[in-house]
Structures are given as C-alpha cells and as structure tokens.
Amino acid sequence: MHELKLEDNPFFVLGIATEASRIEIEREAQKLLGMLELGFVDSQTYQTPLGPRPRTAELVRAAVAALRDPYRRLVAELWARHAPPPRAAEPPPPAPSTGRPGLRRRLGWGR
Amino acid sequence: METPLYVGIDLGTTNSAAAVFDGERVSVIRNAQGATVTPSVVRLDKQGRVTVGTRARRFVEQDPANTAAEFKRLMGTEKAIEFPAAGVTRKPEELSAEVLKALRQDITDQLGVSIERAVISVPALFELPQSSATSEAARLAGFARVELLQEPIASALAAGWRADGDGAGTWLVFDLGGGTFDASLLETRDGLLRVVGHDGDNFLGGRDFDWTITEHLASRLSVVPRRNNPDHSSALRALRLAAEDAKIELSRGDKAQVTLAQPLSIDGQDVDVDLELTRAMVESLCAPLVDRALDVCMRLLTANGLAPGRMGKIVLVGGPTVMPMVRQRVAARLEAPIAEGHDPMTLVAQGAALYAATAGLDGRAQSVSVPAGRQVWLQYPAVSSDLTPHVVGKFVGDNPPAKVKLVRNDGAWSSTEATVGPDGTFLTSVTLLPRRACTFSIEARAAGGEVVAVTPPQLTIVQGLTIGDPPLSRTLGVALANGHVQVYLERGAPLPARRTFTHHTVETVAKGSSESILRIPIVQGEMSQADLCRLVGTLDIGGDKIKDTVPTGSAIEVTIELDRGGRLAARALIPAIGQMFEHVAHLLVPDAAPEALDAALRDLRRQLMDLRGDAFRHGLGHVIEKLDRLEARMSEAERDIDAAHGGDADAAQRARRALLDIDGTMADADLAKKWPELDNEARRVAISASSTVGMHGTDAERSLLQEVLASMEKARKDKDAAELERQMRLASRLSGAAFNRTSEAWELYFEDAASEVSRCTDLPKANKLVSEGKAAMDRGDTAELRRVVKGLWQLLPEDSEARKKAYDSGVR
Numbered sequence: 001m002h003e004l005k006l007e008d009n010p011f012f013v014l015g016i017a018t019e020a021s022r023i024e025i026e027r028e029a030q031k032l033l034g035m036l037e038l039g040f041v042d043s044q045t046y047q048t049p050l051g052p053r054p055r056t057a058e059l060v061r062a063a064v065a066a067l068r069d070p071y072r073r074l075v076a077e078l079w080a081r082h083a084p085p086p087r088a089a090e091p092p093p094p095a096p097s098t099g100r101p102g103l104r105r106r107l108g109w110g111r
Numbered sequence: 112m113e114t115p116l117y118v119g120i121d122l123g124t125t126n127s128a129a130a131v132f133d134g135e136r137v138s139v140i141r142n143a144q145g146a147t148v149t150p151s152v153v154r155l156d157k158q159g160r161v162t163v164g165t166r167a168r169r170f171v172e173q174d175p176a177n178t179a180a181e182f183k184r185l186m187g188t189e190k191a192i193e194f195p196a197a198g199v200t201r202k203p204e205e206l207s208a209e210v211l212k213a214l215r216q217d218i219t220d221q222l223g224v225s226i227e228r229a230v231i232s233v234p235a236l237f238e239l240p241q242s243s244a245t246s247e248a249a250r251l252a253g254f255a256r257v258e259l260l261q262e263p264i265a266s267a268l269a270a271g272w273r274a275d276g277d278g279a280g281t282w283l284v285f286d287l288g289g290g291t292f293d294a295s296l297l298e299t300r301d302g303l304l305r306v307v308g309h310d311g312d313n314f315l316g317g318r319d320f321d322w323t324i325t326e327h328l329a330s331r332l333s334v335v336p337r338r339n340n341p342d343h344s345s346a347l348r349a350l351r352l353a354a355e356d357a358k359i360e361l362s363r364g365d366k367a368q369v370t371l372a373q374p375l376s377i378d379g380q381d382v383d384v385d386l387e388l389t390r391a392m393v394e395s396l397c398a399p400l401v402d403r404a405l406d407v408c409m410r411l412l413t414a415n416g417l418a419p420g421r422m423g424k425i426v427l428v429g430g431p432t433v434m435p436m437v438r439q440r441v442a443a444r445l446e447a448p449i450a451e452g453h454d455p456m457t458l459v460a461q462g463a464a465l466y467a468a469t470a471g472l473d474g475r476a477q478s479v480s481v482p483a484g485r486q487v488w489l490q491y492p493a494v495s496s497d498l499t500p501h502v503v504g505k506f507v508g509d510n511p512p513a514k515v516k517l518v519r520n521d522g523a524w525s526s527t528e529a530t531v532g533p534d535g536t537f538l539t540s541v542t543l544l545p546r547r548a549c550t551f552s553i554e555a556r557a558a559g560g561e562v563v564a565v566t567p568p569q570l571t572i573v574q575g576l577t578i579g580d581p582p583l584s585r586t587l588g589v590a591l592a593n594g595h596v597q598v599y600l601e602r603g604a605p606l607p608a609r610r611t612f613t614h615h616t617v618e619t620v621a622k623g624s625s626e627s628i629l630r631i632p633i634v635q636g637e638m639s640q641a642d643l644c645r646l647v648g649t650l651d652i653g654g655d656k657i658k659d660t661v662p663t664g665s666a667i668e669v670t671i672e673l674d675r676g677g678r679l680a681a682r683a684l685i686p687a688i689g690q691m692f693e694h695v696a697h698l699l700v701p702d703a704a705p706e707a708l709d710a711a712l713r714d715l716r717r718q719l720m721d722l723r724g725d726a727f728r729h730g731l732g733h734v735i736e737k738l739d740r741l742e743a744r745m746s747e748a749e750r751d752i753d754a755a756h757g758g759d760a761d762a763a764q765r766a767r768r769a770l771l772d773i774d775g776t777m778a779d780a781d782l783a784k785k786w787p788e789l790d791n792e793a794r795r796v797a798i799s800a801s802s803t804v805g806m807h808g809t810d811a812e813r814s815l816l817q818e819v820l821a822s823m824e825k826a827r828k829d830k831d832a833a834e835l836e837r838q839m840r841l842a843s844r845l846s847g848a849a850f851n852r853t854s855e856a857w858e859l860y861f862e863d864a865a866s867e868v869s870r871c872t873d874l875p876k877a878n879k880l881v882s883e884g885k886a887a888m889d890r891g892d893t894a895e896l897r898r899v900v901k902g903l904w905q906l907l908p909e910d911s912e913a914r915k916k917a918y919d920s921g922v923r
Contacts, residue, residue, distance in 0.1 A: 006811070021301075022300070022301050022303065023301050023302075023496075023497055026303065026496070026497055027497050027499070027500060027501065030492050030495075030497070030500055030501055031501040031503060031538070033490070034490030034491065034501065034502075034503030035490075035503050035536075035538070037490050037503075038488055038490055038503055038504070038505040038536060039505070040503070040505075040536050040538075041534075058607075058608055058609055058610070061580055061605045061607075061608070062604060062605060062608070064579070064605075065579055065580060065582070065603070065604070065605035068303070068305055068579055069305075075815065075818070078811060078814055078815070079811045079815070082809065082810045082811040082814070083811065
C-alpha cells in the first residue's frame, strides 16, 4: 500500500492528471524510464504537495503497476484529488497585497 | 542491421521446447528428430557420453540407472544424481543444462545463428533456490544472459498475442503441466494484458494421471508391485511408461493394449503384462483429478467476483489437456468455449519468446564491431501496445549533433526534427503500424545542416500486446529482532524491484570474533510475525569480516533487490565503518529424508487434532472446512512419503513441499483459533483509528479509513483472520500517520521510553537523551523530541524469545 504515502502517489510520480487514459499512463511511464536510464536531469525529481521528491525507475514501475489495477487507481485518484497543490522547492514569495482580495479568487487562484 | 531474434525456452518437468520470435512471427523450433518437444531426459553411458531427449528417453526402461528424468523437481536441492556406468554424479542443474544445450543447438541448426540470450520459463510457485538453480543451468549451457518468466504469464502472453479480433475481455488460462496446475484469470484492454488473479495447485499434474493409471494397472497384475518397496521400483517404472503411452493413445482411440515385451520381475516372480485399457476406464480414473483443478478455477472466479459463463474463452496449456475428457469437463463446468488454434505443448515456449521481445533481449550472439559514426544510447520499448511510443536518446561525447529525425523504413512516415540538448539528450516519438515490426533509420544533422553518421543507425519496435512487469508472488522482507517483519517488497510489486531501509543493530559485533555474527534474515510470506513467514536467505556479517567493532544501535542500510525472474540479491552497508557486505547465503531446498517426513507428518496430524478441537469449541465452521481439506492433503502426502521410502527422491521433494504448504495453512488456522481475541482487538483498533483519524487526519485519510473499516467489517463477518489482521495493520498505519503529526504523540512516546531508561543497553547515552528530550519538550521542539525518542528506542533491548523466533535477527 505505497498509496498511503502521499508523496509516492502514482499520479505525482508520473506527473500526470488523474483523468489520464491507460495508454497515456503507459506512454508517460515508458518515456520517464527511458529518461531516467539516460540521466535526463528533468526526469530526476517530481513535484508533490510535500515538496520535490527524487524519482527512481522503481517508483515509476510501481506507479504504473498501481494504476493498471482499477481498485488501486481509484484509491490513488482519491488521494491525488484531495491533496493540496504541489509545493515548489523554494517557498513561494509572499502574495502581493492587493486592494481587491476577491480578485485572485475570481482569477482561479487560492480558495 | 539484422532483425533481432527473440528466444524463449520452456524447460519442463517432462518435456522442453524452444521458440523464436522475429518481431512478426513466432516459430517453434524442431529438434533433430523433427519434433517440437524434446523429452527432459538425460543419459550418460559408460564412456561418459551424454544423450538428451527422445534418444535418452528410450533408455528410461532399458537402462534406468544411467538415465535421469524429472530432475526439474530436484532443482535447488543438493541431491546428486548418480550415473554408475560412467562412475559420475551430476547435480539437477547440470542435467537441466544438458537439455538447454540441446535446445540451443537445435536453434543454431535450424536458423544458423548462435544464441546467447533467452527467456526461460519457471513454475509460478518456484522457490528462490529453484530459480537460482535454473539460472545456473543456463550459465552452464553457455548462455551469457537469461531472464526467468513465470509459466502462466508466458502462456497468457502467447494466447493473448494470437487473439486477433477477440478484442477486450476476461479469459482464463488452464495450465495443467507435468507436475503443477496453474489457473490465471486475464484481462486484455487497450493492447495491454493484465493478470487479474492467479491460483493453482502445486501438487497436481499429468504425473498424477500417470500414477493413477499405473496403480490401476498394477492392481490387475498377478503379483501387485508397491510404491513403498524399493525392490518394486523397476517394475513400477516400466508400468508407468506403458501407462503414459496408453494415456496418449486413448486421446485418439477408445481402447489401448498395455503389453510389455519382457515380463516384470516382482518378488522373484516373472509377471507378464498384457492388459486392456479403455478410454472410459481412464476417464473415470482421472475425473477426480480434473475436478480438483476445476475447484481451483471456481475458487479463482469467486475471489474475483466472476460467475462461470462470464469469460470470453479458456486457453488450455499442457500435455494432459489434450485428453478429450479434460476439454469437455472444463468447458462444461466453466461454461465457456475452449480457444482453438493453440498448441498446448509449445504455448509456454512461444510466450517466453514474445516476452524476450518485451524485455528487449535479443538472443543473437553480439558481434564486436567498431562503431562507425557518433554513438547514441537509445531507450525505447522493443514491443509496444501504444501506436505512438516515445524514443529517448543521448549522444555520447562532446559536441553532439543539433537535430535528430527518425524515418520509418517503408518511407511512409518520418518524425519532426527533434532538437538535441547541449548535454546530447533528445526526446521524440514514432508512429507504428498495427501488429507489425517497424524499423526506423536515425538521421542526425549538425548545426550547419551536414549529415552526421550515427551508431546504431536504426532501431526496431514491434507493435503488439504487452504485459506489465511480472508481479512478485509473495511479500518479501527482513525479520526483525522483535519478531516482526519489515516489509521491503509487497506481494504484487512489479519486478524488477529494489528497496533500501535503515535498520539498527541490537548488539555489539566484536571485531575479529568469528563467534560474533550479525544476522539479517530475509523472509517471504504474508504474515506480520517473522516465525509465520518462510526464511529464504540470510546475510551474515561475522566479526572476523569487519574492519572495526560495530556497537549496539549502529545504523545498517540494507538493500534487497529482485530481478524479473525473482532472483534475490541483498547487500548491507554499515556507514560507521564504511563496509559493504553482499554475500547472501541462499538456502538450499532441504533434503527430504523419508524418516524426517514421517516425523513432520506425525507432528502436523497432532496439531490438526488440536486445531479441530478448538475450531469446534469456537464454532468456526470455515476453519473446520479448511482443516478437512488439509486432512485430505495429508493423506496424499502420506502416499508420497510411502513412495519416498521406496527410493523415489522426486516423491520425497513433493511430500516436503506439501508438508510445508500444510504447515503454512495451519498457521493461518492457528490465527483463526485466537478469533475471539482478534475480534476484540479489531473493535479496539477500529474505535481508536476512527477517533484519531477523525481528529488529526486529512480528508484523504478519512476517506481511506472508511474503506479500510468496511473491509475489516467484511473480514469479521467472513471470520477471515488473515485478512482481518491485514486490514487492522492498515487501519493502525493510517491512525499512526495521523497521530504522529501531533506534538502530543511524541511527548507520550518520550514519557513511555524514558520510563524504561534503566533497561537501555547504553545507560549514559540513554540518560543524555532523556535530558535532551526534557529540554526539547520545554521548548516545544517536536522535531528534536522525535529524534530523541527514536534514539531511545534504539537502545531498548529486544526480547530474546522474540529474537529466536525471528531467526536470530540482529537488527531492528
């Protein structure tokens, strides 16, 4: 039950949306495994709500295996949907103070 | 560049076969006699000359002492097989190597290429030492690299590959081999094959059919030969070969005459054999065995919520499935059509060849050639169900080309130009043709537009059905000194897999002392208690091997690795002394002396009686049913032990495995015996987890706990102790994760650990930690408090009884 660890959620590991089709999942995993094997810098970390995490071939294989199983995929979707947005490596700069607090929300930022 | 050639080998108990896949077509290799299967029989004559296959099988009856068969069952054991004429002994893997050499030669003779790499199939429930012995056999046969693949996956892949036009759906592979039965439920969707579920009987196969017929024939002789009498073994062997031939004959005709040219010598008397056997008689003798296999299938369907009649088709694999009665009974009971057009004898080899393509394992010997042009490393799937897979590459060396384009060799498609990064990397995708092998030329250009020659100049991708990574069949972990198991790889984890955990030593390992040993036991099983799991290997670090004394509580990083075929490797790093240890003592399958088997059976019978009494007292109907099934299995084991007394090493190993299996099921039933306590514990866990997760958990944790609680309720209703224990573990983990986020959790743990400080192995260190912990508590520094608590836990001693049960584990 690796899904219990939020940061190992298969959707975060593969960097794909919870709506991804089966073939999109397979394609992304195949690409990442190739990139990891050849040492592509971009492939070596992934974003999670708890900050960036190192991505390994084992994690990618485990993620794709989890998403092939309908039940495990459902659990992973549930976790990924409820999770806060990924956190960047550095804390984001403080939000600029605006005189119109509702503006950011209307533009789709924050809750 | 020539097309790759993928090789698959079915190294069977009775027969072996080889197949090759060229990217579009699978071909079964024929041996020198023109047959597609080669009997797994090896003979050594007095000059030491080796004969393999059909020619060797002819000597099974004439010269049994120098002719070995069914040695696959002895793989991984220390049993040496004697060849008195040549005055030599051979290990089972050396004999398997002879069969592999013969198959390798057949491929070279038929295709004119030398083969160095292949995929070899192994039974789904092969233990680690048996897999290891198979790899060794391949090495001895001259293979530079092999991958092992579970037989049911191989047959599923072969059957699925040829399922053109069948579309998506659920189907079943019914694989009745020489010695084992496997049922696999599969699903094909979007070109991807998934094993939905698997079940089997490790003690049911064609061999049982042969023995049933043999015993029937023996009972009709004027003097009846017995399996427990070593003096009758030669007569029984001759009768069994005749029974096997008659069974094959009755697959086509209604009657067969069992006649032996020479009379059998039984207890000093010559006994003539001339008996008639009818198909009806053989069918009635073998029907209970087929029904046993069908019971396994029904159990598999029920476990996956499927009723008979809901499957698209059934694929039959293995020699015994050629019998018309087997086909009829299977189709009738499972209410699904039998898939036509598959050869049950070579399907596994064909699947192994297809899998070699998926694994990118080109079988041909690699020629050493000087690369012409810029070398590029490529990563792409050798087989892809996706019509537009990615190709990832990296040029070796400085100043890589600026652009790369892939051109399909039919000239009808080419990729857009991909930009090569300053580090030489590029990423592009290709378009494949359905069910075809497509070759693409790699065209590279420098920044100025001039063409750059590339090595390799092209790549080939086959479009077709792919299968996910093979799943691990049993959970693997390290036994800890407190009697629990640290799970490294869960059942179902995709292989290959690797995981590292940091443990701490529970006692000092003194430098230079060979008595002082740090043991890391590696266990397999689904239970959380180490003694209920099976020990599969140990990593021993002796005091005489270390550079410096390793004090109690030292960190030790253990990595466990399994390859696709389930071969185990482990290593331990002790950072304090900077030393790495890698030698895992793989356990051999123990010898099975008939007297030891007798004693084990007596013990198990006694335990069974106790368990039955308890089950009746607690009204556990399902446990009683389980125990009834075990009793039947014990009777079968008893027959095998009888044969073991008669000198049948194969029957002895079979009995040993059966007894181990019975012991495992008994442990499960033993857990059920403690049902009332377990049930109460489950209620307590449910209440505690609901309250903790309710107060401190995230939304996702709350949703997941609801699911876990529902599963716990179902397990309680079904009185399924093992499942209830598993779900309780999950609930506790969720609850623990939520609770550990609070500061009060660590204050509580600290107070608890500090109250036991007098028991710590290093008192000054423990007292210092307690002072630091108090200061951290005053400051409200949870992170520091956490560090202190973990430090104190390392210093608390383990219970010696628990440690003994955990195979003397030296780590926590």
